Amino acid sequence: MIEIKLLPLIGNFAENKDIARDIRIKKVIPALEKGEEITLDFEGVESATQSFIHALISDVLRKYGTDVLDRIYFKKCNETVQKIISIVVDYMQETE
């Protein structure tokens, strides 16, 4: 299990898509490729944009299918962040 603490990387407002893409390419995808489980730790992140979450996970869902959600854990998300993640996961499933 790999745990990625997001706060030091993105600050308390997760909006920088370039950083989201870097996290996905350099950390999330390599871990999944190795067959590992991942925890994305949102502790301290107050809010996020849909664009950030999309850049972080949409390609993962598209590449590996929604079964990948069994291997990704979203930890300590507040209500707002949970809802934005849910929106992205929902529409990605609708567009599969």
Place this chain on the structure above:
Amino acid sequence: MRIHLPNSAFLGNIDPFIQAFDRSDLNKLEITANKKWISVHPVVLSMVVALGLTLNTKDIHFEKLEATSKHYLERMGLFKILGLKSEIRITEHEPAGRFIPLTKIDNSDGLTEFITEMIPLLHLEPEEAAPIKYVVSELVRNVLEHSRSDYGAILSAQYYKKSNTIRIGIADIGVGIKKTINKSHAAATHLEAIRLALMPGITGTTKREGGTEFNAGAGLFFIKSIATVNRDFFLMYSGDAMYKLLKNKPNEKHIRLHADPFKDRHSKKEGLPEWKGTVVGVDISLDSTKEFSALLDMIRETYVTTVRERKKEKYRRPRFI
């Protein structure tokens, strides 16, 4: 080009200001102003700067200001950002709690830094700050990713105590919405391009539902939704077209989000003086800022339903003979 700063131009009454914009002779800019009083939305100033930054300082002529409110333009940094000398003398105050001066943002890290610094300047409570940070991030990132402008995004904002509203204006001199949308979708006019850009799941980067790994085509729909739910104005002007989301009536209890912006209470115009790029103005009332998380529930429902319906439209049908 010639642009006139009128007595009053806010999102509700901005149409005459836009119609009066004269874009003949692109090699110079003449800025004139009302002689008595100038009271304008930040989007007006962002537009002036976006035009001015494409020219050398010597090609910008700013008519001597007589209006008693001319200090406002100095305070918002209009002359400074354009490199113009101003004869207006003001006592500088800390900008905290009142406004964000005209700022050029031309890269991703610069935007992140700007958002961090912006909220303390506006002295907002966390629940008030959430939609404002969201709006600024998504709108400026749109400029950085799609406008192909050499000058980035020009942003300014002002807090209005009387209406307890933050007014934000962002302008760019890029390729405009139609050119961006047309890369993947057929929009015959600038107005149709604006309409498509505001629909959830439509992006110029791909025809594919769900977008690319980097763009979903949702940012503008989110912003329009924030404005709809909070009963605020939202304006987009690109090419010769303008779309304006009008305020919902205060007595309207159940507000619905529409995927199609033309189904919202709105006004639209075509045949306006062509704006090479995109202008966005938005008002965010702090009185009626709905809890952001409740708004997200509405967005989720509308978004998913829209994508599902659009997908259904593409279903092949059996042919019964």
